[in-house]
Amino acid sequence: MRPPQAIHNWQMDQKADLNQTEQKPQYISAFRALSGYIRLHLWAFIGVFCCTLIAILSELLQPFLMKIAIDDNLLAGKNDYKGLLVICAIYLALSLSSFVFTYLQSNLLQHIGQSIVARIRNQLFGHIMKQSMRYFDRMSSGSLITHVSSDTEALNQFFNQVLLSLFRDGLTLIFIIVMMFQLDTTLALYCLILLPIISLVAIAFRSFMRTTYQLARTRLSRMVAFVAENLSGMNLIQVFHQQMEQEKQFNERNGSYFKANIREIRTNVVFGRTFDILSNLSIAFVTWIGGSAVLDHNLEFGVLYAFITYIRQFFQPINTITQQWNTLQSATVAVSRIWTVFDSKPDITDRAEQREVLLPEKVKGRIDFDDISFSYEEGIPIIRKLDLHIEPGELIGVVGTTGAGKSSLISLLCRFYDVKEGRIRIDGTDVRDIPQSTLHRVVGLVQQEPFLYSGSIIDNVRMFDESITREEVIQACEFVGADSIIQKLRNGYDTLLSERGSGLSAGERQMISFARIIVFKPKILILDEASANLDSHTEKLIQNALHVVSQNRTTIVIAHRLSTIMQADRIIVMSRGEIVEQGSHKQLLACGGHYRELYEHSQGHVAV
Ligand SMILES: Nc1ncnc2c1ncn2[C@@H]1O[C@H](COP(=O)(O)OP(=O)(O)OP(=O)(O)O)[C@@H](O)[C@H]1O
Numbered sequence: 001m002r003p004p005q006a007i008h009n010w011q012m013d014q015k016a017d018l019n020q021t022e023q024k025p026q027y028i029s030a031f032r033a034l035s036g037y038i039r040l041h042l043w044a045f046i047g048v049f050c051c052t053l054i055a056i057l058s059e060l061l062q063p064f065l066m067k068i069a070i071d072d073n074l075l076a077g078k079n080d081y082k083g084l085l086v087i088c089a090i091y092l093a094l095s096l097s098s099f100v101f102t103y104l105q106s107n108l109l110q111h112i113g114q115s116i117v118a119r120i121r122n123q124l125f126g127h128i129m130k131q132s133m134r135y136f137d138r139m140s141s142g143s144l145i146t147h148v149s150s151d152t153e154a155l156n157q158f159f160n161q162v163l164l165s166l167f168r169d170g171l172t173l174i175f176i177i178v179m180m181f182q183l184d185t186t187l188a189l190y191c192l193i194l195l196p197i198i199s200l201v202a203i204a205f206r207s208f209m210r211t212t213y214q215l216a217r218t219r220l221s222r223m224v225a226f227v228a229e230n231l232s233g234m235n236l237i238q239v240f241h242q243q244m245e246q247e248k249q250f251n252e253r254n255g256s257y258f259k260a261n262i263r264e265i266r267t268n269v270v271f272g273r274t275f276d277i278l279s280n281l282s283i284a285f286v287t288w289i290g291g292s293a294v295l296d297h298n299l300e301f302g303v304l305y306a307f308i309t310y311i312r313q314f315f316q317p318i319n320t321i322t323q324q325w326n327t328l329q330s331a332t333v334a335v336s337r338i339w340t341v342f343d344s345k346p347d348i349t350d351r352a353e354q355r356e357v358l359l360p361e362k363v364k365g366r367i368d369f370d371d372i373s374f375s376y377e378e379g380i381p382i383i384r385k386l387d388l389h390i391e392p393g394e395l396i397g398v399v400g401t402t403g404a405g406k407s408s409l410i411s412l413l414c415r416f417y418d419v420k421e422g423r424i425r426i427d428g429t430d431v432r433d434i435p436q437s438t439l440h441r442v443v444g445l446v447q448q449e450p451f452l453y454s455g456s457i458i459d460n461v462r463m464f465d466e467s468i469t470r471e472e473v474i475q476a477c478e479f480v481g482a483d484s485i486i487q488k489l490r491n492g493y494d495t496l497l498s499e500r501g502s503g504l505s506a507g508e509r510q511m512i513s514f515a516r517i518i519v520f521k522p523k524i525l526i527l528d529e530a531s532a533n534l535d536s537h538t539e540k541l542i543q544n545a546l547h548v549v550s551q552n553r554t555t556i557v558i559a560h561r562l563s564t565i566m567q568a569d570r571i572i573v574m575s576r577g578e579i580v581e582q583g584s585h586k587q588l589l590a591c592g593g594h595y596r597e598l599y600e601h602s603q604g605h606v607a608v
Pocket of ligand 1: 400
């Protein structure tokens with residue numbers, strides 16, 4: 001069976017990429033989406049707020065303390081050494097407090113952020129797992145991986161950078177302004193004149209930085225997509241000697257990413273330095289205005305000193321908040337992308353009023369396809385009015401040309417999709433009335449490309465179900481004849497398979513799936529035969545395995561080699577979603593129709 005989502009992966013990745021750049025951030029809905037999670041950690045957030053408050057106050061009181069030391073002690077000529085010592089001690093205590101509470105605040109916020117992101121990641125994965133096949137036809141695996149990895153990472157940055165900055169820098173700004181007004185209203189008002197200029201510069205840079213940031217991200221994702229595509233098509237590249245060509249294309253993409261990065265860095269540096277210049281201009285301005293006031297004895301020197309320190313501190317938070325803008329934007333886009341996934345509902349669900357109408361151990365295995373019709377897309381029929389009735393224990397072979405609808409028929413029986421018209425019944429019960437967990441215990445599937453997980457052979461046969469013993473697994477493998485294959489592997493049953501069982505041939509993987517069937521004992525077995533040419537030894541092993549596994553089971557075999565199903569009780573010949581012939585091998589040969597044609601092709605060693 002062809003994995004449906006593989007068809008348009010590349011094209012869809014491109015689409016996903018375009019969507020990523022086109023999507024506009026929607027701040028309010030993003031905050032609304034996250035608010036439920038934030039509420040769960042409300043007390044911790046209040047803790048962060050308090051720590052931030054104490055840390056900022058500790059920091060901002062230091063210049064004020066210096067002002068007291070200068071004006072009330074040093075310049076007052078009191079020679080109060082003890083008072084000076086007390087001020088120094090308080091200064092140190094404030095520094096310590098600032099250090100401790102900044103540490104607590106950022107640790108607490110990191111902890112909240114990581115917990116929220118871990119929870120969202122879990123929910124997202126769980127949600128994706130519940131989707132039906134139609135969803136995976138629409139979504140590329142690449143974009144789903146992006147949602148679970150990069151998008152949740154963007155959220156992580158939101159909590160650890162943006163939120164931290166909004167808390168800390170926002171409050172710092174407010175407190176600096178309050179302290180300035182506290183010290184001297186006139187001088188504070190002069191400083192506020194600077195605010196519109198600072199804001200204009202920040203806004204101008206923000207849009208410029210957004211463009212350079214997005215350019216760099218788009219070029220990075222194009223480069224990553226290129227690498228991923230090349231890795232998956234490596235054999236093709238090597239067969240066609242395309243290494244040099246691909247290297248050239250990679251160099252181009254890498255070069256343009258490099259340029260975009262340099263542009264982004266340059267913009268950031270220019271922005272940072274512009275702020276430095278603005279900060280120095282402000283200091284010069286305040287020194288001139290404040291200094292004149294000091295000379296005229298209208299202002300105390302300590303106040304001027306504190307003002308200059310506050311001006312220096314004033315620019316830092318504005319700078320940081322502006323720099324966080326891009327992170328805020330990508331986090332907002334990530335939230336809307338994640339919530340689009342959360343919004344999708346599986347179209348195959350258990351009916352609410354479902355009762356356990358079918359007991360898996362009591363199933364006899366009768367299957368009825370009652371005049372079923374089906375299409376993946378509206379207006380393109382794949383199965384048309386197909387009527388087929390299979391007796392318990394029957395072995396049915398299904399043959400037909402490529403695209404005839406054989407795999408689709410099986411997908412409908414497994415309820416990966418629902419029929420458009422008609423119904424499919426198992427022992428008289430409509431599959432839509434059978435809970436999916438029961439249905440999948442009744443119907444066992446050995447796929448054309450069986451999926452093996454990273455893990456040992458034992459775990460792959462028992463699907464990590466620890467209640468199935470090692471002995472049962474070994475017995476099952478011996479029963480289907482997979483034992484001889486497994487014994488040849490380096491560590492026998494404990495051999496660790498790499499991702500998707502890539503160390504084994506298609507035939508060997510199918511043999512392991514046969515053992516799964518024995519272990520899980522489904523009453524109905526579907527085999528989508530491996531279409532790859534198998535060596536005669538493995539082919540014989542598979543035929544023997546099929547023979548033993550099909551005993552006392554209703555078995556449907558989608559055959560790519562007629563030799564597999566010549567002994568079947570009945571052979572169904574499909575063409576364009578319809579059954580065009582059915583009967584035994586001999587009867588169909590005698591008819592001289594489609595089957596005979598297929599048989600003659602196969603005798604000429606052409607795959608069916
Ligand atoms: N997920 C899908 N989305 C849209 N169309 C699909 C999907 N899967 C299959 N099709 C289309 O449905 C038709 C029947 O496909 P199906 O895989 O059932 O044929 P098949 O007889 O099993 O072919 P093969 O022997 O090559 O596996 C084909 O035209 C195919 O392109």
